[in-house]
Amino acid sequence: MSPTAGVIVRFVALLGLMLTNGVVMIYMLRKVLGRLHIRYGPIHVGWHGTLQTVNDVLKLLTKEDITPSAVDRWLYRLAPALVFVPSLVAYAALPFSPDLAAVQLDTGLLFTFAVLSIVPIGILVAGWASSNKWSLLGGMRAAAQQIAYEVPLLLSVLPIVMIAGTASLGGIVAYQEGTFLGVVPHWFIFNPLGLASFAIFAVAALVELNQTPFDMSEADSELVAGFATEYSAMKFGLLFLSEFSNQFVLSALGVTLFFGGWMLPWISAEAVSSVPGLPVAVFMLKAYAGIAVMMWIRGTFPRVRIDQLMQLGWKRLIPAALALVLVAGVIHKAVL
Amino acid sequence: MWGAGLVNGLRITLRNLRRGPIAVKYPYEKLELPERARWAVRPKYFEDGSPKCTACMTCVRTCPDHILSLDVETREDKTKHIDRFGYEIGACMMCGLCVEVCPFDAIRMSHEYELAVTDVSGLDEALLEDVDAASAQRHRAASDGTKDPESDD
Amino acid sequence: MTDPTEDVAGVGLLAEGLHDPGPAPAGIRRAPSGVDGLTTEHLIINMGPQHPSTHGVLRMLIEVDGEEVVAAEASIGYLHRGIEKLAEHRRYNAVGTLMDRGDYMSGIHGEMAIALAVEQLMEIEVPRKANWIRSLTSELNRLANHLVWYGTFGLDTGAMGQFLYSMRDREALLDILEAISGQRMMFNYVRPGGVVADLPAGIDAKIRAFLETFDTYLDEHDALLGGNEIFQGRVKGIGVIDAGKALAFGITGPNLRASGADYDVRKAKPYAAFAELEFDVPVGTVGDAWDRYQVRMCEMRQAARMVRQCIEGMPEGEHIAKVPKVLRPPAGEVYACVESSRGETGIHLVSRGEDTPYRMHYRAPSLFVLQALEDILPGHLLADVVMIIGSTDVMMGEIDR
Numbered sequence: 092m093s094p095t096a097g098v099i100v101r102f103v104a105l106l107g108l109m110l111t112n113g114v115v116m117i118y119m120l121r122k123v124l125g126r127l128h129i130r131y132g133p134i135h136v137g138w139h140g141t142l143q144t145v146n147d148v149l150k151l152l153t154k155e156d157i158t159p160s161a162v163d164r165w166l167y168r169l170a171p172a173l174v175f176v177p178s179l180v181a182y183a184a185l186p187f188s189p190d191l192a193a194v195q196l197d198t199g200l201l202f203t204f205a206v207l208s209i210v211p212i213g214i215l216v217a218g219w220a221s222s223n224k225w226s227l228l229g230g231m232r233a234a235a236q237q238i239a240y241e242v243p244l245l246l247s248v249l250p251i252v253m254i255a256g257t258a259s260l261g262g263i264v265a266y267q268e269g270t271f272l273g274v275v276p277h278w279f280i281f282n283p284l285g286l287a288s289f290a291i292f293a294v295a296a297l298v299e300l301n302q303t304p305f306d307m308s309e310a311d312s313e314l315v316a317g318f319a320t321e322y323s324a325m326k327f328g329l330l331f332l333s334e335f336s337n338q339f340v341l342s343a344l345g346v347t348l349f350f351g352g353w354m355l356p357w358i359s360a361e362a363v364s365s366v367p368g369l370p371v372a373v374f375m376l377k378a379y380a381g382i383a384v385m386m387w388i389r390g391t392f393p394r395v396r397i398d399q400l401m402q403l404g405w406k407r408l409i410p411a412a413l414a415l416v417l418v419a420g421v422i423h424k425a426v427l
Numbered sequence: 428m429w430g431a432g433l434v435n436g437l438r439i440t441l442r443n444l445r446r447g448p449i450a451v452k453y454p455y456e457k458l459e460l461p462e463r464a465r466w467a468v469r470p471k472y473f474e475d476g477s478p479k480c481t482a483c484m485t486c487v488r489t490c491p492d493h494i495l496s497l498d499v500e501t502r503e504d505k506t507k508h509i510d511r512f513g514y515e516i517g518a519c520m521m522c523g524l525c526v527e528v529c530p531f532d533a534i535r536m537s538h539e540y541e542l543a544v545t546d547v548s549g550l551d552e553a554l555l556e557d558v559d560a561a562s563a564q565r566h567r568a569a570s571d572g573t574k575d576p577e578s579d580d
Numbered sequence: 581m582t583d584p585t586e587d588v589a590g591v592g593l594l595a596e597g598l599h600d601p602g603p604a605p606a607g608i609r610r611a612p613s614g615v616d617g618l619t620t621e622h623l624i625i626n627m628g629p630q631h632p633s634t635h636g637v638l639r640m641l642i643e644v645d646g647e648e649v650v651a652a653e654a655s656i657g658y659l660h661r662g663i664e665k666l667a668e669h670r671r672y673n674a675v676g677t678l679m680d681r682g683d684y685m686s687g688i689h690g691e692m693a694i695a696l697a698v699e700q701l702m703e704i705e706v707p708r709k710a711n712w713i714r715s716l717t718s719e720l721n722r723l724a725n726h727l728v729w730y731g732t733f734g735l736d737t738g739a740m741g742q743f744l745y746s747m748r749d750r751e752a753l754l755d756i757l758e759a760i761s762g763q764r765m766m767f768n769y770v771r772p773g774g775v776v777a778d779l780p781a782g783i784d785a786k787i788r789a790f791l792e793t794f795d796t797y798l799d800e801h802d803a804l805l806g807g808n809e810i811f812q813g814r815v816k817g818i819g820v821i822d823a824g825k826a827l828a829f830g831i832t833g834p835n836l837r838a839s840g841a842d843y844d845v846r847k848a849k850p851y852a853a854f855a856e857l858e859f860d861v862p863v864g865t866v867g868d869a870w871d872r873y874q875v876r877m878c879e880m881r882q883a884a885r886m887v888r889q890c891i892e893g894m895p896e897g898e899h900i901a902k903v904p905k906v907l908r909p910p911a912g913e914v915y916a917c918v919e920s921s922r923g924e925t926g927i928h929l930v931s932r933g934e935d936t937p938y939r940m941h942y943r944a945p946s947l948f949v950l951q952a953l954e955d956i957l958p959g960h961l962l963a964d965v966v967m968i969i970g971s972t973d974v975m976m977g978e979i980d981r
Contacts, residue, residue, distance in 0.1 A: 128744040129448050303738050390740060439804045443741070464763070491677055520677060536762070
């Protein structure tokens with residue numbers, strides 16, 4: 092098909108995926124948190140509450156969009172777009188199966204991180220444009236927190252890139268094929284260097300996603316809704332949706348980098364990709380398992396304070412990530 | 428080791444997940460109230476359906492918020508007729524002082540707690556309307572003779 | 581006559597203008613102002629009456645420099661209902677209903693304070709069984725209160741699970757209290773002379789069933805929140821009130837004991853059956869929020885211990901002394917206090933021999949803590965403000981009355 096039609100098809104497919112993800116994840120969050128909190132979650136709308144999110148989306152679409160009079164008009168309208176569009180674009184390089192990625196990029200990893208780094212700018216704009224001191228605090232916290240933690244996030248995956256020899260996400264997944272000594276799959280999580288970088292990646296990813304225990308910029312109990320306080324109706328829906336979408340993207344990224352992507356352990360890649368739909372199913376299942384763990388953590392832990400978070404990032408994670416890169420480089424050059 | 432508490436916390440939440448929800452799916456499931464639960468005030472009746480209230484005004488005087496009101500008409504033969512025994516249920520705090528103090532056991536704290544109304548006039552009820560008040564002699568006779576069981580609804 | 585609304589804007593932080601920040605606390609470095617021609621300014625933030633974490637309708641005006649609090653001022657009165665004035669028009673039996681609604685989490689303690697005041701004026705002797713029932717319900721109420729404190733303290737930090745687990749335990753307690761008194765929160769159970777009704781049949785089976793699981797659940801609560809390193813990092817070392825300052829402000833209760841002063845009304849001026857019950861009073865050392873947390877967790881264990889002693893040793897007897905239907909204490913004034921879940925709740929009662937009080941003053945323990953907060957908060961971060969208010973367990977219902 093013509094390139095333009097191909098682009099449009101991919102765009103629509105990714106948008107559909109993003110929206111479906113949002114719907115499923117919101118329901119999943121409410122149910123998982125509900126059960127962790129010894130209550131039910133949604134049960135009335137649809138079978139066991141499955142239509143609840145449809146209800147919520149319709150509600151958001153039909154709500155009155157209130158714009159406070161003192162806001163910075165253009166920035167206020169721009170902020171949800173600044174947050175939503177990068178979240179959508181970040182889906183582009185994810186390898187759902189060996190031949191099913193929206194774009195096959197040689198620098199897919201770098202591209203995804205670069206695109207995701209625009210999101211905190213959008214949050215900062217949202218916080219500033221709503222002329223609300225609490226939103227401003229939320230936006231400031233987001234700027235400090237999310238922008239600072241991009242450094243350890245990227246540094247922690249450099250060992251992976253070094254060992255795999257490529258920054259293309261499809262290539263990294265392909266490298267994780269096979270087993271070590273026939274027993275342990277070649278996934279990076281079972282590699283000691285990979286395990287160390289996963290530890291840093293997991294923490295940095297939680298911070299990037301604004302998830303508890305690092306959700307200071309929208310701390311419910313302090314700032315009501317933080318940077319999103321003054322947003323209503325679909326603008327809030329876009330901010331909200333992009334948060335869930337980012338959760339999926341980073342979970343999927345973690346799965347790609349550390350857990351073998353669409354591959355199954357001890358089964359060869361051709362066998363998996365020969366069954367139509369299996370790689371995609373495996374990939375989605377793994378990504379949602381990661382999301383479930385994130386929700387489990389969300390329902391348990393209290394929030395970290397902003398200065399403690401910054402200390403953790405600058406004083407501990409960044410030196411650890413740098414040390415890890417150094418060690419990985421030495422080992423890679425000396426051993427391999 | 429730092430982090431042991433965090434892992435333990437995750438274990439505890441998982442344990443609570445397995446214990447299952449404790450939520451009661453109201454209004455499909457309802458809990459039973461204990462016997463002493465104090466909700467809306469309701470009148471009590473004799474076996475034949477006539478109210479036990481003698482319009483002595485003790486509860487009206489006792490109510491801390493002046494919610495109860497009695498419009499009584501005393502006829503020439505000293506019998507009383509209750510025009511309206513008003514009860515502002517919207518303002519009642521269900522303290523139970525009126526029931527405690529009633530000398531004739533003529534009102535009770537019921538278990539009705541679903542008291543929401545859609546019209547503000549529903550917040551001012553009439554416990555008894557246009558009935559004859561019981562007489563003190565009838566109460567004495569009831570306590571001397573066979574016990575007169577009250578009909579409760 | 582000056583327009584009262586004019587003065588409001590000119591009072592407190594808004595009028596004083598922005599403060600000169602004091603020396604920076606440990607670990608915080610301030611950006612130099614005037615660099616590159618840029619100046620920094622402090623913000624006055626309104627942690628308004630409607631806020632998820634102010635434990636009622638508390639309005640705090642906080643002047644912040646970035647995230648650091650420079651000055652704080654509490655503005656109260658949003659829950660004022662005129663309890664002390666209304667008490668002048670209620671008979672003594674009905675004043676308990678007002679006290680229920682002051683500190684609504686510890687209704688039994690409030691009712692007991694007014695009951696003790698009237699009993700002292702009228703020199704009524706309360707039967708032994710009534711005293712034991714009073715102690716039993718008082719400790720059950722303390723447990724219920726501390727469970728709410730625990731749940732909301734966790735909620736302030738962002739941990740949602742703890743809140744619902746503590747509510748699960750509280751439901752069992754409220755069911756017990758409902759079986760005893762008739763209502764889950766506004767008990768109207770303790771009266772001058774004793775209690776309204778004897779314990780219902782089958783209540784000790786219910787209480788025993790509750791106590792069986794409660795110790796495990798309490799250990800779980802402690803491990804879930806107190807054992808969590810993130811929580812410890814947020815709570816240790818903040819909001820330090822030393823014992824001298826606490827006593828000077830008039831703070832009582834768990835907040836005072838966490839600062840190191842050992843004062844508990846149940847031991848100092850025993851009332852009800854507390855002279856006969858065995859219990860320990862936890863005392864802290866540093867006076868920070870972590871100590872306050874630990875003191876309250878220990879108090880919960882001691883309260884469970886006392887509940888067990890009460891049901892095992894419940895004597896026989898009357899549940900209320902012979903008191904007239906309408907109480908008319910002789911003229912005089914008296915001050916009676918109880919150890920409520922927040923501190924020393926006292927009633928200063930002045931009677932002129934009538935059936936309603938002439939003047940009733942309600943000493944609310946949280947008010948003194950709130951005054952102390954304005955002194956402690958500067959130097960902390962904004963996130964700490966929420967934690968400190970949560971750790972001191974202030975209750976706007978009794979502050980505003």
